[in-house]
Amino acid sequence: METSIVIPEFVDARIGPRGSLETLSQEEIDQLLDSSQRGLYPLFRRCVLAVLNSGSETDDAREIFERYRDFGIEIVRHPWGVKLEIRNAPAMSFVDGEMIRGIKEHVFAVLRDVVFISNEINDSTRFDLKDPQSITNAVFHILRNAHVLNHKAPPNLVVCWGGHSISREEYDYTKKVGYELGLRGLDVCTGCGPGAMKGPMKGANIGHAKQRIAGGRYIGITEPGIIAAEPPNPIVNQLVIMPDIEKRLEAFVRLGHGVMVFPGGAGTAEEILYLLGILLDPENAQQPMPVILTGPKDSGAYFERIAQFVEGTLGRAALSRLRIVPGDPAEAAREMSHALEEVREHRRRVNDSYNFNWLLRIRPDFLLPFEVTHDSMRALDLHLGQPPCQLAANLRRAFSGIVTGNVKEHGIKAIEAHGPYELSGDPGVMRLLDDLLRAFVAQGRMKLPGSEYKPCYRLAG
Secondary structure (H helix, E strand, C coil): CCCCCCCCCEEEEEECCCCCCCCCCHHHHHHHHCCCCCCCHHHHHHHHHHHHCCCCCCCCHHHHHHHCCCCEEEEEEECCEEEEEEEEEEHHHEECCEECHHHHHHHHHHHHHHHHHHHHHHCCCCCCCCCHHHHHHHHHHHHHHCCCCCCCCCCCEEEEECCCCCCHHHHHHHHHHHHHHHHCCCEEEECCCCHHHCHHHHHHHHHHHHCCCCCCCEEEEECCCCCCCCCCCCCCCEEEECCCHHHHHHHHHHHCCEEEECCCCHHHHHHHHHHHHHHCCHHHCCCCCCEEEEECHHHHHHHHHHHHHHHHHHCHHHHCCCEEEECCHHHHHHHHHHHHHHHHHHHHHHCCCCCCCCCCCCCHHHHCCCCCCHHHHHCCCECCCCCHHHHHHHHHHHHHHHHHHHHCHHHHHHHHHHCCEEEEECHHHHHHHHHHHHHHHHCCCCCCCCCCCCCCEEEEC
């Protein structure tokens, strides 16, 4: 008689520190146990649950939090440090009752960043988070505390952007590009999630192994609003939780030496517009920042739409900052490798740091957090006639709002309560925006495969 093995869906466990923040003060423990809105427990719980949910088949944050509504985590202090008592955790994060080592490291990275940002950034008088220079200084300190600013490393960090909802062909292509980057000794930084964020890391890991590079860096940068929809993939060996999307984006461009863009949806468009808005600033005209768009040849329509949108809204100068390399992973990696030599020479010539681009000017419109609401989306100025970098900032905010309505819990609830966000602007801009968003929907880039997409936006002339 055959007996079936019942695999539990939930696991209880007690885990010790792995990688960071082995000790906490009594005040920090009290903050983490405080379940009020001012306490850290709700934020800490949500981020840890997202990390433990790595590998799930949904990008709906609300669905995740509802499925594991009985999940709990508690700080237990011992004379030699702290442990975490976890209840009703996703079983996928455990092997034979033991938490997977990489996931354990990610859990304690969450603990490290949540405590540091609360005590040393938000509650400190040292940083004025309404002042651009102070915001950049805060971003630097968060990254330094996370030990991702390697002063010994050459300018070899490639930021890879792209969608979490991509086809198998596109995912395999991102792995091939990552492999070619790894063979050339280049490290990878992504948004840390699945899809185009996981593929380059996976490929680079193999490329590094073939070149016997033992210290390859696979940096994942996320933020509390997106982490549940895009939980850290298992290749990430340095995870950083930034306070919000704007500081996450700044971390990418300050840390990275070049950017590789794969096919994606609204989030990828937001990233492209953020970077182009910065590069279009006349003060950054001499900044070498290679931006290569690449994907399989069958993704050509995606890049055509992006190029049309960029040229139609921001002009040819913006389009000239993008290099499109279709269907050739080796060539894309080769071009990036060569371009990084120029970055190295520039940093050396102007005496800028290799690990944090201090001299890149970022306007306040790109640094100050944009609170996505129906009123703020409706108020966005999407008209031509303003400086391209200003229009890029407003378009970036529009796409940020669409991402919020697509996958963030509070955005999903706001859409259900008040209907879609409304955007308006010049008819030409609206037509280009409509064409691009319709293409994203038709190509299945707004949600994971199998999920029905209902637009969270409405365009008005």
